[in-house]
Amino acid sequence: MENINKSFPGVQALKDAYFELNRGEVHALVGENGAGKSTLMKILVGAYRKDSGRIIYKGKEVDIPNPRVAQEMGISMVFQELNLMPHLTVAQNIFIGREPKRKNIPIFLDDNEINKRTKELLDMLHLKVEPNVKVSNLSVGKQQMVEIAKALSFNSEVIIFDEPTAALSEAETEELFNVIRKLKSQGIGIIYISHRLEELKEIADRVTVMRDGQYIATDYMKNLTIEKIISMMVGREIYETLREREVDENAEVVLEVRNLKRGKVFKDISFSLRKGEILGFAGLIGAGRTEVARAIFGADPIDSGEIYVKGKRVSIKNPWDAINHRIAYLSEDRKRYGLMPDLDVKSNIILPSMRDFLRALGFVDDKKAESVSNEYVKRLKIRTPSVKQKVKNLSGGNQQKVVVAKWLLKNCDILIFDEPTRGIDVGAKNEIYKLLNELIAEGKSIIMISSELPEILRMSHRIVVMCEGRITGILDANEATEEKILKYATMYED
Amino acid sequence: MAEKLSALFSKSGLRQILMFASLFLLFAFFSLASPNFLTYENVIAILLATCVNGLLALGVTFVIITGGIDLSIGTVMTISSVMSGVFITFWKLPVFVGVLGGILTGVLAGFINGTVISKMKLPPFIATLGMMMIAKGLALVVSGCKPIYFNDAPIFNKIAMGSILGSIFPGLGEFPNAILWFILFIIIAHIILTRTALGRYTFAIGSNEEAARLSGLNVDKWKTIIYALCGMFVGIAGVIMASRLNSAQPALGQGYELDAIAAVVIGGTSLRGGEGSIIGTVIGALIMSTLTNGLRILSVPQEWQIVVSGIIIIGAVYLDIIRRSREV
Amino acid sequence: MAEKLSALFSKSGLRQILMFASLFLLFAFFSLASPNFLTYENVIAILLATCVNGLLALGVTFVIITGGIDLSIGTVMTISSVMSGVFITFWKLPVFVGVLGGILTGVLAGFINGTVISKMKLPPFIATLGMMMIAKGLALVVSGCKPIYFNDAPIFNKIAMGSILGSIFPGLGEFPNAILWFILFIIIAHIILTRTALGRYTFAIGSNEEAARLSGLNVDKWKTIIYALCGMFVGIAGVIMASRLNSAQPALGQGYELDAIAAVVIGGTSLRGGEGSIIGTVIGALIMSTLTNGLRILSVPQEWQIVVSGIIIIGAVYLDIIRRSREV
């Protein structure tokens, strides 16, 4: 891909971007949020049309007007924003548009066949999902795996992974890497986008760095270090943040949960959270962490169990009850649960705190809303032309930052962050870690659900490990290691 | 066979049966309330009264599952019946050709709707609102604002009102063919929706159009086909209507779209797209015609009939919602 | 001031102006085609003819932005005017009370719609379809199927048909108050939608209801308020209508919902929710009434009027779509 340009209203997303891929290599594409990685790849698969530039495929210049053409050429992609049809089953999603017909009545679809083939695909990924369940019933992680399975099913010659591991935990990531290695050995070219730079050491052959829609450099991974990549990405050095301060043993317990149970999703959930503490939640995808968080926040009903806030028993029936008890929840699925895509950045950020922006008669103080949002845009380095941009036009990572900003502004005492760094670049991740430190310094308490073990280990004071809807262990940060966590996380697995 | 039977009693089978609950309650109630309700003739009358609305509803079910809407079905039905009249009565073409012409008129209108929606990117509401008006006006223009009668082609009336079944099984008495056609097209619609690629894509587009496009579906093409398919059902409804009235009535039709869409939504299909079933639509249509018929048989004053229908439609859908929320 | 002026010519200001393009083209065309079109009286006639539909459209704009729909606006308008009649003519209450009563009837109906939708979780289409029927039947029941006249309270007629402006500026001639009310409520609706928390929540719910709920919004409560607000506009439309006709006509109203929703959608508000504007709605309503008036002035035969309106509505919206895709 040479000299690719692409503009959106108010932004030039790509300026003479360049990218090349060889047969049988894993080529990583990295850059900050909004650098233009997804846009470049979407042009390659025909999801967007380029403004100008050339795409050369197997030595010939090609035109890729729509995804079908890309498919036929043997290029497929796992999109960053999940792109599944929630009302269809897993198998139906994977084989959409290429359904085999029944042999006896050739106008009828052969669902048994696609279920069988899906089963094979899923087995290859060691994914325990039935081919005939509706996608809307799967957690984000599993949906991500289904997308990967779908991309593999095309038997393409080029496969693009746009942050495939953002919603995956270690185990699934490892699974994915095995698959990628196998594909590579078959001569398939892989483009791999990720903000988890450590992964690159394990999987990437070459790395291309983009910044501000422009090509920066390409080099072999063996010639590079993570630090070097980062400095190319951001143009400066970044140091690693660690959790600061230890929690006081005697600090007040701000949240206590006893014997929470909800259907078959989770049971016997008991834990407590102290003032100034970061409590990490680890587990494999589908362990039930998100479900527990949603239940505490009142987003889903519970069957039984008690919740105490600052020692007082509370009944939380819906999210605003939770917010009134100064509990906030940042969802892992920003697209479904976090963002109002048609609203601008400013409106998204102030929504939960609307009351602080009201004047008489319910008028919104837009000036104040604007200046406050601008503060957060600066603080979190949200890349947007202005706070009046609709969030659906932001890059994935920047959307995530908007959701973070929204809850920071609400200023609750108990913050439940579900995968807060999902899809966020290294620089910004560090900003978020710093932020977490600042928050606990202010006396707030944090529950951090994350599938990135290094992050959990680095930031938490204590770590709750879940497996199959139950808590299998609560570890102290000092004694916790990746191995220990994984042991507890797979306790009930066979 | 045994497998199918057991499936019937499985969870999803039970779900289908429970869908009948509101309809069953209505039937039970009216039967108790009036001895004139549950007679063979009256049940036939209810079924016959369901045919036209039911056929429209079948067609628009597809469109609604894609997340679209078709407001033109009422008046496109009208112009379809008028065109049949033009072919058969004015131009003296064979009945068979006239019927086909009527149906193709519907297909053509649907095709235009689909094209305007997918190529010109107009919201379905506006595109089909425009078509509603165009079809309404043209029906008046073409017919000269007068009904067209089919008296010269007596066979035409038999399409809907003959009684093939009655002539085979005399015990059945009058069993109008219209009902048979309706049943036939229910089966066809059900098969298309559940078994074919077209049906699959209908759901896919409604569930997430962008994802469907990114999966390589030619969404524009399929949408056009789906609107044309809807037009086909509408055209059939036009022919059945004309045959039943033995005339093409050019002023009728507006407002019928609302009844048909209501039947679809009562039957559990979501206007947001992605979900829906033919069986639900049929039940929805039956609920509506049973209600109207029953209240008439009870001689409820007409203004109260309207009030009560409103309440019962809300109640019936509420029942369905409770049922669905229970079944986890 | 200078700032505002320059804003007008900025990009987004230009956008707003361009929105008028279709309307402007229509006006230009009719003015050229007939000398009787662009006269002061006729422009007033067009504005007056826009009021009722426009008020309904204002109300339902809010509902549509939440991603909902209100089919009951037509007949709730009717029952509102009937209730005004009951209060003023039957019960001899002061006109002021009667007007308030009419408006509150609308609010109540909207409140019930909102409650059924948010608490009973009925799809808005069904809930308001039910309300449409209930209101229609009750309007007939309450009025005894007869119009209620306001002859005993001559002031009532002045609400819409008096000419405050004309009496202040005699040069203006007859300038019916109805238009002033309409303008006033346009401004109010615009302010509510763009400046208040209620407006912000309307967009938030329409854009992503679940995310709004998880942001701590009491979505059920706000939805109910929004439907009640829509009911308020509908009630006002009912009063204006009754005042203009100097009578409450119980049989009229059904079908008005479609016109109002069409105005909203023509004005660029998406039925999927999350987007929309009051100014768009007003332009949509003006396009519709200008079109009807102009075609009548040109004495186009009525059946062709319908066809042409259909085509022009499609064309006008298409123009808007092209405009929006160009504007980068």
Added chain:
Amino acid sequence: MKRFLIVTLISLFLIGFSITSAQRPYIAMISKGFQHQFWQAVKMGAEKAAKDLNVTITFEGPESEAMVDKQIEMLQAALAKKPAALCIAALDSKAVIPYLEKAHSMGIPVIGFDSGVDSDIPVTTVATDNIKAAGYAADMMAKFINRVGEVALVVHDQTSRTGIDRRDGFVNRIKQKYPLIKIVAIQYGGGDHLKSTDLAKAIIQAHPRLKGIFGANEGSAIGVINAVREMNKVGKIVVIGYDSGKQQIDAIKSGLMAGAITQNPVGMGYMAVEAAVKAIKGEKLPKFIDSGFYWYDKTNIDDPKIKQCLYE
């Protein structure tokens, strides 16, 4: 909510029970509409007759005069109740015939009212001659505008029998007898008061020299009155109406409207039921009963004979 539903159902049950258990002969009346003033007046007459003659009636009609199929369904439901007689105001003179034949074979006498059908089955038809009545309106229009000038028509619709007959009755009479009168516009407002008002205004706007407008039913006539008033043309445009209703009566009294045709709706309803009762008893009836129409204006509006044909 549930309780509410139950109560509704039970009360319905009681209604059904009380009607079906009534012993008196039952006559089903299917009209062309039920919301219009006109049909309400017919219903009133019919109910009065029912009381006088000790029979039970039901009266219903579809929502618009285009809904031929809905009327047929009403007919079918009525037949399912096995009435002693059936009165019908057919929307389409042919489409109802199979059902009238069915009634005939069930031994149910059929009486036509308002308009006839193309069949011998009805034992009698009680109706107004709309063509004749509209022709009379045309004569009066000619008289008021001195047989020369432009006139327009606002009609309720272009496909229903009454709409067509009144339009054609008026237009043909003008064409035959008054060569100097020019009909410049015929438009249809669905009988909707508001829409007819805006429509009549556009006609006035388009034809500045307009001398008169005929409004072919109540809603249309009132629309014309409103338009003339709103356009400040009172006294400049002759308005002739059809049917009655308070606003037309007031307009005639105040001079806004020159006069109007009234049918005899109450009488029509009464006579239809009366004929039905006679038919049940097997009495002989004439094939056509003219329920008559009257011209009314300032001069005769308080005449008792006229008054009984008017409704407020």
